[in-house]
Amino acid sequence: MTTTSDPCAAFAPVLPDPLRSAAGRRILAALATADPPRAHESRNHRTHRQLRLLAGMLPSADRLLADPDLLATLSACTAVVDPALYMTVLNHYVLCLGSVVGASGDLRQNGPAGAGTARAHVPKALETAAxxxxxxxxxxxxxxxxxxxxxxxxxxxxxxxxxxxxxxxxxxxxxxxxxxxxxxxxxxxxxxxxxxxxxxxxxxxxxxxxxxxxxxxxxxxxxxxxxxxxxxxxxxxxxxxxxxxxxxxxxxxxxxxxxxxxxxxxxxxxLRHTMSVGQALWATLPSAAAALARAAAVAALRHSLHRRSHGRLAPGSPVLTYRTQQRALLSALAEAFALTCAAQTAKDLWAFTLDGRITTGATSGTPPDMAFAPWASVDRRLAAFKALAVAGAARVTGECQHRCGLAGYLAVNRLSAYHGFAHAFDSAGGDNRLILLDIGRALAEEHTDAAPPGQPDPDSPTWWPGLVGALERRLAGDLHTTVRTRRTPHLSRMALWNPVLEHTRQLGEIHTRRLAAQSVADTLAAVHDPTVSGPLSTLAALYGTTQALRLAGPLQWTGLLGPTQAAALNDTADRQCERLMPHLTTLTEALGTPDDLLPTPLSDPDYAAALGGTLTWHPGAPA
Missing domain, CATH: 2.40.110.10 (Butyryl-CoA Dehydrogenase, subunit A, domain 2)
Known part of the structure; x- marks a missing residue:
């Protein structure tokens, strides 16, 4: 397998990893050396102790919430260490103190006459996490x-x-x-x-x-x-x-x-303004979800590379020799890569909002009305990135857990916690289904004429962005026509939309896939190092092929993909996996979590010994 001399350094300008940043390493090191769990200590008490530790090394809440890079780093680090700690940090800093700091900013900038412009008080006990x-x-x-x-x-x-x-x-x-x-x-x-x-x-x-x-x-x-x-x-x-x-x-x-x-x-x-505290969540949760997806995919690949199989086709061969395992785990790595690109886009959008380059909601088009929930009305695009991130992380971590067998379900290997995190945030932080329904309704109302798809070659990294963009426009057009045909002066909104809600949700979901595809394309456009662009372009192509296979039905019934083209996608994915295998070491080193700060038995070449080393043994007397 080929590798660059330092994959992490080569990939860092394109895919900055918050876990490897100076701030990320400080946070991971501090959590690694924290006091171990105490006897009879509840999970809430333990995460509160860790929260106080973090508060001692973080800037004040207003400075933290004004720093998207640091907030995304904090989110990614706490999520990979312990998703329950991430939930504690999210509640404390982003939502609770975010509400306090946000109200303070509004008061200074927009306070009514006579209201005063003094900064609202952030209680010291909350600032220090006491x-x-x-x-x-x-x-x-x-x-x-x-x-x-x-x-x-x-x-x-x-x-x-x-x-x-x-x-x-x-x-x-x-x-x-x-x-x-x-x-x-x-x-x-x-x-x-x-x-x-x-x-x-x-x-x-x-x-x-x-x-x-x-x-x-x-x-x-x-x-x-x-x-x-x-x-x-x-x-x-x-x-x-x-x-x-x-x-x-x-x-x-x-x-x-x-x-x-x-x-x-x-x-x-x-209400929309009160719920806008969620913007910082939606902007940085994708960084946490992407970190979990990368960690899961890399750990599963390394485990499959070292773990021998005793199937009769090839006794003693590594599990990763089998094409089914390659397809599943390399596709998981490809989706983790796409989620990483999307996380960077979401964080950048939030940074542009904070520094005034765009205004709140300007990234989203016309805010949808609040038919199902307030989230998409606050910021449609950031809410879409949230829905994309946790759905993708759930797919990746679930597939990796399944492909690792028993090892995938042991708590010490973290995959079960990561999968639980992703599933929990399907509802937490803004329900995904409601977000997608509101986005789908808005897209159908705003429909513009469809454009033809672009590059016809699935091995081109521009093929999938063009194809999924065309699919989004076709579905939006179909739904727009259906709603316009059904609409009458006396028809209630419920009677109008209820029969097409599944189409509406699907349109919202396709929209999130298009955002991911565009983020990948934007990332690749910034790559100029051929040692990086080659593997990443193939990884991006595999991501697109995998997504097209999942959406083969809609792509065919909208006429964007013919039956022969759809049938060829499996062979295309296999070919792309073959091209990726020589770069496996480079990709896993570049996309994996720092082993020195976050080791798990699953990634160890001698898994059985590493697992045994985490356990307390109770030997009997000599036989």
Whole structure:
């Protein structure tokens, strides 16, 4: 197998790996040397200790949230070490403190007359992670609760404070809240009511508990388990919790001394703005998902290369000798590469937003209305990248887990945790299906005339971007025509869209595939080193062929791919795998996680010895 002298250095300008950056290595080293789990310590308590360790080495929350590179690095590092820790970091920094910092920025830039422009206070206990922060938006009783939040914050003008109430059991909030024993606060999304009038959904910063007891008016349930992402979760209810005015994360809104609300946003705009805290999540979650996908694909390839098979066709041959294993795992590596390209695009889009080169939502076209969820309405393109990233990571980690047999299911090899993470985030952080439905509806409404596909050669890295782009336009055109034909003045929106929802979801999904294909093409266009461009171009071609095989049905019924072309894709994929095998060492070294900081038995050439070395043995007396 051919290799460059230093694959990581050669690939770094094209595919910067956050795990190998100086900041990434510091974070991984710190977590590797952290105190081991303590006896009888809950998972929430352990991740809280790790969160405090990270807080001691990270900049202040406002600086961290203004640095997309560092936030993406933090996301990738914590996810590969322990997905449960990533969830803790996400809740604390991105969602809870993101709500505090975001409200502060709005107040400085857009504060109404008389509101003052002083920076809102970020409590020191949250800044240092002495208190763990969480984000409470989801209510358990109804689907789509983000669009109909029922937790109420009623303004009391005589005391200039708010009274927070949960109206019934169905409005109880859900998040990774632990039992009292560690201090916790939450950004609680609640409907602001002033003198009986609904003014939209705002976050309120509320202390839930301290080391000894739950705060007055707060009720926290016993733990709820989620096997896919193991932390202690709980339901939270409020009964008369008093929230000071300064804990209202009001942004540009205010209530004057007469009790009149001054908010430049409508109720729907306010909900969209409150949910915009998700932009930093959608911009950096793809980096975490891509890191997990790369780690899984490289570990599975190395395991298959060293692991012997005793099948009768070729006893003693490495498992990777078999074409089925090659196709599965090299295709997984190709998708991990595409997810890495997409993660870079998502992070760049967020950076452009932060530095003012584009405005929020300008990357997305016209914001879709909030038919199913608020996410795509906040930022359609970043929400699409989130959906793409976790769906792709779930495919990659699931396939790698399956292809490693028993080893893929052992916790010490991490693949089960990575697969659980990806599946959990199908719903967490913005439900993928609802995102795709809203995107599909918007694309059908905006439809433009279809253009023909480009390069007809599947071995060309430009073939798949042209083909999937044409597929997106054809499906959008078909759905546009169907909806236009069915629309009548007296037909309700439900009656109009319900029969075509699966087509709508599929269009949203194809849109995310097109974004990934374009990210890959943009990455390849920046490669000028032939030792890098050769393997990456073939990897990109294999990614496109694999995607075309998955979408062979839609490609054929839209007339973009003929039956003969579709039948030839399997042979094309085999040929591309043959071309990749000589570059396997280079690719796995360039795309893999740093073995010195994140070793697993699965990647070790002597897997059995490495696995045994992780175990405590209890030998009997000599026989």
């Amino acid at each position: 208190r763990k922060g969480v984000f409470l938006i989801t209510e358990i009783g109804d689907a789509g609760s983000h669009l109909a939040v029922r937790t109420v914050a009623e303004f009391q003008p005589e005391r200039r404070e708010f009274v927070l109430r949960t109206p019934d059991h169905g409005a109880a909030k859900f998040s990774s809240v632990g039992a009292p024993g560690m201090p916790q606060s939450a950004a609680v999304c609640a409907r602001l009511v002033v003198d009986g009038t609904d003014h939209g959904v705002f976050p309120f910063l509320v202390d839930l508990c301290d080391e000894r007891e739950t705060a007055p008016g707060v009720a926290i349930s016993g733990p709820l388990g989620v096997d896919a992402l193991p932390l202690e979760y709980a339901l939270v209810r409020f009964d008369g919790v008093r929230v000071p005015y300064e804990r209202w994360l009001r942004g540009s809104a205010a209530i004057d001394e007469l009790g009149c609300v001054d908010d430049p946003l409508t109720v729907d705009q306010r």
